[in-house]
Amino acid sequence: MNAQKSHMGEFHCLIRQLGILTELDAVTEENLHNIEAEHLNFSAGSSVYETGLPAAAVYVLVSGYVKLVKTTLLGKSQIIRIVKAGEVFGFDGLVAEHYNHSAATMGDAQVCRIPVAALEDLGEHRAEVERQIMVRCIKELQRADGRLLELGAKRSDERLASFLLDWCQLMPADAWIPLVLSRLEIAQFLGLTIETVSRLFASWKREGILKEKKQAIRVMDWQRLKLLAESH
Amino acid sequence: MNAQKSHMGEFHCLIRQLGILTELDAVTEENLHNIEAEHLNFSAGSSVYETGLPAAAVYVLVSGYVKLVKTTLLGKSQIIRIVKAGEVFGFDGLVAEHYNHSAATMGDAQVCRIPVAALEDLGEHRAEVERQIMVRCIKELQRADGRLLELGAKRSDERLASFLLDWCQLMPADAWIPLVLSRLEIAQFLGLTIETVSRLFASWKREGILKEKKQAIRVMDWQRLKLLAESH
DNA sequence: CGTAAGGTTGATAAGACTCAATCCTTGTGG
DNA sequence: CCACAAGGATTGAGTCTTATCAACCTTACG
Numbered sequence: 001m002n003a004q005k006s007h008m009g010e011f012h013c014l015i016r017q018l019g020i021l022t023e024l025d026a027v028t029e030e031n032l033h034n035i036e037a038e039h040l041n042f043s044a045g046s047s048v049y050e051t052g053l054p055a056a057a058v059y060v061l062v063s064g065y066v067k068l069v070k071t072t073l074l075g076k077s078q079i080i081r082i083v084k085a086g087e088v089f090g091f092d093g094l095v096a097e098h099y100n101h102s103a104a105t106m107g108d109a110q111v112c113r114i115p116v117a118a119l120e121d122l123g124e125h126r127a128e129v130e131r132q133i134m135v136r137c138i139k140e141l142q143r144a145d146g147r148l149l150e151l152g153a154k155r156s157d158e159r160l161a162s163f164l165l166d167w168c169q170l171m172p173a174d175a176w177i178p179l180v181l182s183r184l185e186i187a188q189f190l191g192l193t194i195e196t197v198s199r200l201f202a203s204w205k206r207e208g209i210l211k212e213k214k215q216a217i218r219v220m221d222w223q224r225l226k227l228l229a230e231s232h
Numbered sequence: 233m234n235a236q237k238s239h240m241g242e243f244h245c246l247i248r249q250l251g252i253l254t255e256l257d258a259v260t261e262e263n264l265h266n267i268e269a270e271h272l273n274f275s276a277g278s279s280v281y282e283t284g285l286p287a288a289a290v291y292v293l294v295s296g297y298v299k300l301v302k303t304t305l306l307g308k309s310q311i312i313r314i315v316k317a318g319e320v321f322g323f324d325g326l327v328a329e330h331y332n333h334s335a336a337t338m339g340d341a342q343v344c345r346i347p348v349a350a351l352e353d354l355g356e357h358r359a360e361v362e363r364q365i366m367v368r369c370i371k372e373l374q375r376a377d378g379r380l381l382e383l384g385a386k387r388s389d390e391r392l393a394s395f396l397l398d399w400c401q402l403m404p405a406d407a408w409i410p411l412v413l414s415r416l417e418i419a420q421f422l423g424l425t426i427e428t429v430s431r432l433f434a435s436w437k438r439e440g441i442l443k444e445k446k447q448a449i450r451v452m453d454w455q456r457l458k459l460l461a462e463s464h
Numbered sequence: 465c466g467t468a469a470g471g472t473t474g475a476t477a478a479g480a481c482t483c484a485a486t487c488c489t490t491g492t493g494g
Numbered sequence: 495c496c497a498c499a500a501g502g503a504t505t506g507a508g509t510c511t512t513a514t515c516a517a518c519c520t521t522a523c524g
Binding site: 073 | 462
Binding site: 184194202 | 470471473
């Protein structure tokens with residue numbers, strides 16, 4: 001619940017993260033300094049926005065991790081997406097009256113908040129920025145599609161295995177990889193219970209597929225993990 | 233597999249469906265007649281595009297239904313979305329090299345195919361059209377989020393109940409509502425098996441919650457169905 | 465230290481899948 | 495117009511997976 005503001009010409013976050021650096025960046029320098037973008041510092045476990053609240057801004061995650069969560073009327077929570085540094089979230093701000101999910105930081109995080117009103121002040125560059133946001137959105141849709149397949153068509157071990165593979169992707173194969181999520185969060189992400197996740201980890205550690213130390217894991221047998229992710 | 237082409241200035245599909253009729257429509261009339269948009273007629277169960285094929289077009293469904301399907305390496309299929317008339321699909325065309333899912337018609341359908349190249353010829357109207365596409369995309373993302381909650385956090389009966397509620401929404405409460413999907417398709421949409429779906433239907437028919445005739449259903453007790461969708 | 469929160473483990477039960485047999489529907493050809 | 499074949503749907507029996515409940519362990523931290 002702790003967020004420190006720092007108003008500034010922080011529109012750079014958006015511009016830079018969207019990869020429109022080149023000429024636009026220069027223009028930005030002059031024209032956009034007065035734009036109402038906030039650079040926010042959140043402490044661990046803070047809420048960025050809540051379901052049902054009026055949606056009037058898009059966000060770029062500068063550092064850390066953010067989880068997007070939807071909750072059933074009965075209180076069951078599902079983690080819709082885990083946002084990583086450099087990614088855009090809160091697309092709802094662009095079309096909806098209210099957010100249809102909640103966003104909370106996992107560990108400390110820096111977030112750049114861009115009011116949608118700011119986008120309209122972009123003038124001739126608005127189209128370019130919006131196009132990039134569209135691209136990001138389409139990619140999120142693709143990822144969501146992939147996750148629908150995971151949740152709809154795979155068993156617990158397959159889900160956990162492909163989650164780990166995805167999480168560790170782009171990391172050196174023989175490194176200790178920080179696992180930011182708690183067992184509960186992994187369970188909520190995969191549509192499972194804490195216990196099943198725990199048991200799977202225990203089993204795989206027993207079989208030497210992976211090791212765990214503190215809040216980090218190390219995959220010892222990538223081959224078997226890949227097999228687990230896709231087959232029986 | 234049967235599709236009859238009819239090249240024409242069918243760009244109207246996009247323009248109209250995106251709701252940019254007003255002044256833009258007039259301009260369209262003159263400027264866009266030469267745009268390479270195809271109006272396609274598909275017979276039941278035809279493929280619009282397949283996973284892995286080069287993606288170079290966006291589609292608007294003019295009439296009928298289209299299912300978007302992803303498949304596991306083991307052959308398990310998940311329906312990630314059911315496209316209804318007036319909706320846009322194939323967003324992949326705008327960003328990806330290849331489609332990451334397949335699209336097939338359910339029953340006969342009319343589809344308007346807009347090559348992405350065509351969008352670039354839109355000149356000053358391109359921004360407007362792209363903005364509308366972005367809006368559509370964001371809405372799809374929201375729907376996908378909702379479905380992630382369904383698949384991740386709900387039991388079979390809750391999933392089927394909320395699917396039916398969603399399917400029948402906007403329909404007169406006391407009408408026979410055509411159910412376009414087979415049991416298999418419902419199962420693939422909800423991440424269940426044919427048998428469980430069949431059993432749930434049987435049970436609900438027995439309890440007088442709904443009736444079924446031919447390929448249509450009629451909900452007799454909306455209240456109970458709503459309860460089933462959200463609670464135990 | 466002592467406490468609280470998170471994690472593990474075991475026993476049990478419920479939910480959903482699998483396999484298999486049977487029952488419609490629907491469409492086709494004689 | 496009827497008979498029959500084929501695909502879809504239903505139902506039942508048994509099994510596997512995952513959730514639930516409960517106890518216990520571990521770690522971090524005041």
